[in-house]
Amino acid sequence: MSVAWIGSQPVPLTDAVRNAAKLLASSRCPVFTLDADVHGTRSAIALAERLGGAYDHAAGDLLAKEVALFTDHGGMFTTPGEARRRSSLIVIVGEIPVAHHELLRAWADSQPDLGDRQKRSWFHIDGTETAEAGKLARKLKAISLRGEVLSLPAALGVLRAGLQGQRIAASLTNIDRFKKALTTAQFPVFVFSGTSGETAGLVMLQGLIADLNKTGRASSVFLPADDDAWGTALTSLWMTGFPPRTGFSNSLPSYDPGRWDIQRMIRDKEADLHVWMSTRGGETPPRGGKIPLISLSKTNAPTSGAKITISVGKAGIDHDGVSYSSRTGTFRAVQAAQPSQLPSVSSIIGQLAEALPGKKALPC
Amino acid sequence: MLIRLTGGEVVDPVNGATAKRDVWIRDGLLVDAPKGATADETHDVSGCIVMAGAIDIHSHIGGGNVNTARLLLPEHHRSHLPRPANTPLSNAGWSTFQTGTLYAQMGFTTVVEPAMAPYTALHTHLELADIPIIDKATLAILGNDDFTLSLLRDSKSKAMLDDYVAWVIGSTRALGVKVINAGAAAAFKENVRSFSLDDTVPEYGVSSRKIVKSLQASVTRLDVPHPLHVHANNLGIAGSADTAAATIAATEGVPLHLAHLQFYGYGTEGKRKFSSEAARLAEAVNANPDVTIDIGQVMFGQTVTISSDVMRQFSAIGNASPKKTVILDGDGNGGGGIVPYRYKQDYYGSLQWAVGLELFLLITDPWRVYFTTDHPNGAPFTAYPELFELLMSSNARDAKSTELNATALGLTTLASVRREYTLEEIAIMTRAAPAKLLGLKDRGHLGAGGIADIAVYRKGRDIAKMFREAALVFKNGDLVVKNGKVTHYRWGKTLRLNPPPDKAMVKRMQAYHEERYGLSLDWFTFPDSAIQRPDPFAEVVS
Numbered sequence: 091m092s093v094a095w096i097g098s099q100p101v102p103l104t105d106a107v108r109n110a111a112k113l114l115a116s117s118r119c120p121v122f123t124l125d126a127d128v129h130g131t132r133s134a135i136a137l138a139e140r141l142g143g144a145y146d147h148a149a150g151d152l153l154a155k156e157v158a159l160f161t162d163h164g165g166m167f168t169t170p171g172e173a174r175r176r177s178s179l180i181v182i183v184g185e186i187p188v189a190h191h192e193l194l195r196a197w198a199d200s201q202p203d204l205g206d207r208q209k210r211s212w213f214h215i216d217g218t219e220t221a222e223a224g225k226l227a228r229k230l231k232a233i234s235l236r237g238e239v240l241s242l243p244a245a246l247g248v249l250r251a252g253l254q255g256q257r258i259a260a261s262l263t264n265i266d267r268f269k270k271a272l273t274t275a276q277f278p279v280f281v282f283s284g285t286s287g288e289t290a291g292l293v294m295l296q297g298l299i300a301d302l303n304k305t306g307r308a309s310s311v312f313l314p315a316d317d318d319a320w321g322t323a324l325t326s327l328w329m330t331g332f333p334p335r336t337g338f339s340n341s342l343p344s345y346d347p348g349r350w351d352i353q354r355m356i357r358d359k360e361a362d363l364h365v366w367m368s369t370r371g372g373e374t375p376p377r378g379g380k381i382p383l384i385s386l387s388k389t390n391a392p393t394s395g396a397k398i399t400i401s402v403g404k405a406g407i408d409h410d411g412v413s414y415s416s417r418t419g420t421f422r423a424v425q426a427a428q429p430s431q432l433p434s435v436s437s438i439i440g441q442l443a444e445a446l447p448g449k450k451a452l453p454c
Numbered sequence: 455m456l457i458r459l460t461g462g463e464v465v466d467p468v469n470g471a472t473a474k475r476d477v478w479i480r481d482g483l484l485v486d487a488p489k490g491a492t493a494d495e496t497h498d499v500s501g502c503i504v505m506a507g508a509i510d511i512h513s514h515i516g517g518g519n520v521n522t523a524r525l526l527l528p529e530h531h532r533s534h535l536p537r538p539a540n541t542p543l544s545n546a547g548w549s550t551f552q553t554g555t556l557y558a559q560m561g562f563t564t565v566v567e568p569a570m571a572p573y574t575a576l577h578t579h580l581e582l583a584d585i586p587i588i589d590k591a592t593l594a595i596l597g598n599d600d601f602t603l604s605l606l607r608d609s610k611s612k613a614m615l616d617d618y619v620a621w622v623i624g625s626t627r628a629l630g631v632k633v634i635n636a637g638a639a640a641a642f643k644e645n646v647r648s649f650s651l652d653d654t655v656p657e658y659g660v661s662s663r664k665i666v667k668s669l670q671a672s673v674t675r676l677d678v679p680h681p682l683h684v685h686a687n688n689l690g691i692a693g694s695a696d697t698a699a700a701t702i703a704a705t706e707g708v709p710l711h712l713a714h715l716q717f718y719g720y721g722t723e724g725k726r727k728f729s730s731e732a733a734r735l736a737e738a739v740n741a742n743p744d745v746t747i748d749i750g751q752v753m754f755g756q757t758v759t760i761s762s763d764v765m766r767q768f769s770a771i772g773n774a775s776p777k778k779t780v781i782l783d784g785d786g787n788g789g790g791g792i793v794p795y796r797y798k799q800d801y802y803g804s805l806q807w808a809v810g811l812e813l814f815l816l817i818t819d820p821w822r823v824y825f826t827t828d829h830p831n832g833a834p835f836t837a838y839p840e841l842f843e844l845l846m847s848s849n850a851r852d853a854k855s856t857e858l859n860a861t862a863l864g865l866t867t868l869a870s871v872r873r874e875y876t877l878e879e880i881a882i883m884t885r886a887a888p889a890k891l892l893g894l895k896d897r898g899h900l901g902a903g904g905i906a907d908i909a910v911y912r913k914g915r916d917i918a919k920m921f922r923e924a925a926l927v928f929k930n931g932d933l934v935v936k937n938g939k940v941t942h943y944r945w946g947k948t949l950r951l952n953p954p955p956d957k958a959m960v961k962r963m964q965a966y967h968e969e970r971y972g973l974s975l976d977w978f979t980f981p982d983s984a985i986q987r988p989d990p991f992a993e994v995v996s
């Protein structure tokens with residue numbers, strides 16, 4: 091089975107690495123689309139730094155929204171473990187990605203053992219309900235908090251005003267039931283994700299939580315739209331001081347979600363080489379790019395349109411690694427579930443770095 | 455490889471009086487002058503002083519809360535990045551890479567991250583492993599977790615508590631144990647808003663004092679070299695000096711380290727009911743040999759406060775500058791708050807600045823007072839050179855005092871204290887004493903057999919400049935800094951204890967995590983290989 095291709099031609103891995111290194115060495119401004127565990131991300135950022143490139147995650151649009159909640163505002167948060175053990179009142183905010191539904195159902199099947207220890211009750215606040223959100227809400231027997239023709243940020247605004255005792259024209263379904271639930275719940279928790287809506291809505295949610303904390307306690311659980319993307323953001327933060335989207339000029343990192351928007355850089359021809367990763371596999375690079383592409387993808391065929399394709403494995407499946415997990419809200423050492431010969435992103439990037447002129451090993 | 459440093463004035467109080475002598479390094483270790491051998495490499499360090507590499511016992515350099523501060527404040531990083539050497543101010547966004555670089559350039563070779571939440575230990579160690587050049591270590595936080603509190607509530611045996619503490623130290627790769635506002639983070643989840651030494655945690659009925667005393671005793675029984683590291687109750691509050699005095703009085707013959715004492719040096723005198731109690735606390739420390747303290751000096755300018763004392767950080771939200779904060783109710787000992795803050799040269803800032811200096815100058819034994827700004831809480835560690843100058847020059851203190859709030863300074867003894875730290879006292883406070891406090895026999899001095907962690911400073915009138923730009927720095931015998939700039943990158947290790955886990959405790963932990971979190975224990979633990987660097991840890995044998 092081939093693991094490396096130049097164009098559509100299978101080649102030995104060393105040939106693909108040598109050719110990819112040539113492209114990297116001659117690039118003025120390479121951009122990196124990341125999709126790897128912590129160690130793959132560390133290697134890729136170190137390579138981007140050496141080459142003076144920029145990077146973002148494959149799920150960069152959603153990630154940027156989630157990052158913006160923190161860079162613009164902040165908030166009050168708790169961990170999934172603490173919510174499970176302590177919270178008898180959970181409010182699902184908007185749409186939560188399917189990947190997290192199992193976690194929420196596990197909470198539903200357990201009883202809080204700290205705090206008020208009451209049977210857990212569930213609410214769901216949403217604007218226009220999607221099919222997935224509706225399915226989840228029904229499974230959790232969540233009581234719907236909705237207003238006629240209200241968007242999610244608007245619904246959150248109405249809820250906040252209602253809890254402050256303000257008189258407003260709009261109202262939400264079941265708001266009295268919610269108010270009653272709040273009177274006995276000692277640690278209500280709002281569960282949200284980047285998929286829950288625009289940053290403004292997430293900021294409104296945090297305002298509501300701040301209000302509740304004036305006299306009682308409340309918090310939120312942030313379930314990232316994509317765990318791997320959030321892990322990449324955290325890794326980027328300690329390596330460069332910044333979340334994505336970050337780029338390097340004069341080997342100094344700078345954070346600028348507009349300037350280092352990789353898709354824009356490709357469109358505007360600011361970038362001249364695209365290193366695209368997909369360790370989750372089964373994905374194709376975004377269309378529209380006219381610049382050369384190096385694909386590091388979990389695939390058994392050359393990536394369409396790529397000058398060079400190298401097949402890589404995924405941490406936790408093909409090899410051991412470290413990934414962010416929303417089950418604990420932090421990093422976890424993951425073991426290979428089905429160990430394979432596919433190389434890790436970090437090992438391939440290490441080989442690319444060593445094949446560059448100067449032959450210096452990467453610091454990561 | 456044999457290296458010789460010649461012509462320097464060696465300040466190494468552990469091994470004798472300051473004198474001109476050669477220092478020899480063979481293969482990373484300090485050796486006595488070898489008879490008849492010629493050095494492979496000789497450095498003429500005439501006009502310089504030679505000390506062991508400095509050790510910082512309390513600096514928040516990595517982990518979940520530090521990283522959240524970076525996330526909250528990317529703008530701090532941006533504005534200060536191009537000129538870090540000239541800006542001892544806001545460094546909220548500093549990367550792991552810069553942390554190692556800037557510490558090394560000041561001659562620091564070992565730094566302790568003092569607040570590792572056990573459940574996020576892997577995250578902390580991933581970050582520390584990416585800090586170049588220096589060695590690192592961590593203290594694991596205990597005392598706010600359901601497991602500890604339940605053991606105390608149910609009056610379980612001391613042996614069981616010891617087994618648990620040992621398991622936490624071992625599985626998180628820590629060098630010691632810290633307790634942060636004992637019980638308050640658990641109480642805050644139950645909507646308690648203030649918490650003192652004799653208050654009890656709801657649900658558990660266990661007092662803060664009981665938690666501190668139990669952990670202090672356990673750490674001592676386990677022969678952990680570093681005494682329990684205590685972040686006391688009521689940090690930053692007017693009147694907190696009473697809490698600190700009560701904590702100091704509670705040692706009862708057992709060693710205890712009190713962190714960032716400056717933040718507890720406040721009384722309630724004066725028009726603003728915020729005054730200095732530093733002289734009283736210094737006296738209490740002087741009179742109690744069980745106690746060691748570090749200062750947490752405040753220096754002026756923008757910084758960000760990062761603390762696992764979630765109750766205190768929540769109460770500080772109103773003072774945030776800029777106006778954005780993160781408050782995290784974490785699992786057990788995790789969580790905390792990120793509150794950006796600007797120390798102004800106003801009444802409050804001036805008083806805090808003076809309280810720190812009073813403590814430094816009035817505590818007489820340099821073996822029991824440690825040099826910290828509680829980075830970045832009192833100031834970023836890049837303010838250290840200016841702080842050395844303030845300690846070594848009463849003129850520098852007078853000069854700075856003229857810029858500050860006279861009313862505040864009038865409520866302190868600072869102007870009357872003329873003590874100036876000697877180089878020997880600096881060497882004790884920042885080298886020899888930290889090594890002793892942490893149980894690191896291989897560093898903190900320049901005697902044969904120690905590792906060759908060496909800082910060479912060019913003597914000059916400008917004390918701050920001298921300490922900001924080391925002339926030479928060696929880490930394990932590798933020359934890493936020349937003329938204040940890193941010339942060679944290498945990877946240090948994270949120092950840890952490795953007490954053998956008790957089998958019954960491991961079983962208990964498995965059952966506990968499966969029952970309470972619905973997850974197997976391996977979600978919370980990790981193998982060394984997860985760090986993906988060769989030998990990321992070094993075991994300290996006591």
Ligand SMILES: [Zn+2]
Binds near residue numbers: 568714
């Ligand atoms: Zn601290």
